[in-house]
Amino acid sequence: MERTTIINDNYLVNLLNKIFDPIPVPIILIDKDTRIRLINNCFCEFLGLKREDMLGKKVYEIDENTRFPYVFEKKKPEIAWKHKFKNGKTAIVHRIPILDDYGNVIYGFGLVLFKDIKEFEEIVKKNQLLEHQLNFYKVKLKELSGSKYSWENIIGESERIIKTKLLAKKAAQSDSNVLLLGESGTGKELFAHAIHNESKRNNYPFVKINCAAIPSELLESELFGYEEGAFTGAKKGGKIGKFELANRGTIFLDEIAEMPLGMQAKLLRVLQEKEIDRIGGTTSIKVDVRIIAATNKDLKKLVEENKFREDLYYRINVMMIEIPPLRERIEDISILSKYFLNKLSDQIGKYVFRITDEALKLLKVYHWPGNVRELENVLERAINLTDSNYISIEHLPIFISKPEGKVKQKKINNENSFNKTLRNIIEQAEEEAIRECLKYTKGNKRLAAKILNISRSRLYEKIKKYNLEI
Template structure:
């Protein structure tokens, strides 16, 4: 490209330099068989090579100057510009129906603002990507892939940084958990559903000397009782009808050297409790249908949202197993007992959910936050996450507003706080009544469970129900 005096007068030096660079890039990348695109700071197409234009099904001259969103409505480049985060090897479905593996790279200037965006198609077809992986399965590559896969399947995902909260009860729980991570003793996590027991289990494993070994999760309530023993301890070939040839190793054997997380331990059948007790005492077990003992070096982390002492009284949980598990006990407080943590948890969940949903939302209004802080959260952090996910899906801006929150949250606060100023005793009674109603809704009318959640006796709950005409 030649430049004369008139060019120099009509164009700034920066514009000339940009045009020159784009022209040079076209010469370099047009012959390259890898689809490449260059965007300006407004996501307009500055340069696209021939192979990319052909892939999209447009003449190249029709694409230059257009915003990438006008060419492909599924593009994530506007989101990448907002987050300023590179996306490597993402699966992307173009508007023309093609599915590819792509890179999206924001180029930042000295002021940390996005100046350009670079896009590349690594594989023009997902099947092509799969074929290349298959063709390159050499021994070293296989070992790397399988180790990574094992880490993904059996590794712990969370650490202490993921446990958010500065309230007194949460600080105490986190302190106990860190101490528990430094020992080989069994750990028992107690807390309502949705408080973050699994988060603590992951963090305890990752904070221990066993972090490089497997972390295996078992939901004791999700596995049928007749299959639980084989699932936990494995079986030998021919142990029962339908047993796999060669047998199968169980969860305990898989976790050997690492940690096993027994979630919902209160739902484990009594027969299995007896076998688990022996395993914890003897540090060995036999597979179903097997004769040889297998030695275990394992840390057991158990969790439940039930009152194990009540289960013991009712003959549904072994007392000796309870005391074997109840070495390092950590009580995780419900959200209603740490309202001061709600704001920090909310902002953390917004960041997490925007990454998952691919929708840029960065803040929540003060009024919306007031509604969140005035609610009792019977479903704890899990319920808060669901409310925020719904709000992010509803918002058309980068801020969550009260209108994006469920109606019951708004009505909850209005019923209690709106209207004329009243005696404090009346306001407290309104809050107490509202809390009991919400708790009974959450427990589907189960008054025994509601009294435990509210931490009052059942007789006190009945008195209050009668008092408030619930």
């Protein structure tokens, strides 16, 4: 009662009106009996009523749709509620009960957040647009930094691949160097991307370099950069190296076993000193880079043969992760095949939904020397060959569908006869592949060459060689 008496004081009411009237937001204050004690000019204009006609009246007399009695009963605020007033206007409102020290309602405070629901919807749309734009630029930033794969791109449910992913996720949480071991086509690069994306460096660059693809004489300038005039043909202004580009991020050294011994020594210095020297430079440059290295070679054996530095081996082999070959996780072939069918169908624009049980059985007994990458290539070829929405045995390469070959092999008595027999098998497979492709393209050599990924002149040579009828 004491607080109600205070609010009824004319001096205080006038003071509150002076405070709230200039505010361009509709505001109302009601007492515990839901009688209007204060309402500012903005709210009066919104309702189209005079202040003196509303003060002292119960709020439901002004707005029959009011929810203040319910708010008082529950003693809980309603924030950002959609409300339709008696005059037909729809708005977003706050209703807040004010309690005393004993938990009793003494006042109710109301505020119209948006006087027009369209205004609210417009702001929501703008916020959604800003959020979409923010997400878009986050994705673009990731792409620009070089990292684009995550754990979702590593497909498999076998025990081997699950354990490997679990170990890789633990490696991602540390800042230690990682060594990825595995045969070609097992997905070492996917793991490198995923580890970087889940690490604390994920907002910084992910730089890739294939040590086998760059001539040894150029590798140093690629890794460490050079100063202007460092050598004949050097670019004006010099060139920044991969390690500088990867600063605060991750550098992925693929095929590290192919790195020359001289470069291995310089890489070791970078790991120890955390600094690089540009070719022709006079000062060292500090870098903070995490290394993820990968190879399909036995590094330990190369160390024993003095073809790889032992000290570098132990520097990069902090978190070693062995990625299993496909033949050791045959149970994943079904889910991998389904994934590749969806992916490749979208890329090719030819929708193939399934593989027959017979074809899938053959895929599961094949030894897959090219691993997951070979499986993807086989399925891409099959999608191009099929005329239906499924893949059957006839769409698989002959070395999978008929592993014994059509020609009975003669007993191998010496190395020369073995080589000749192997060459015949390869030529036979090639001949059948070209014949099937030409049949699929109905003799269209241009399309056949594109599907087989060879030049048209090369295709003509093969057609002539095998005397194929078109």
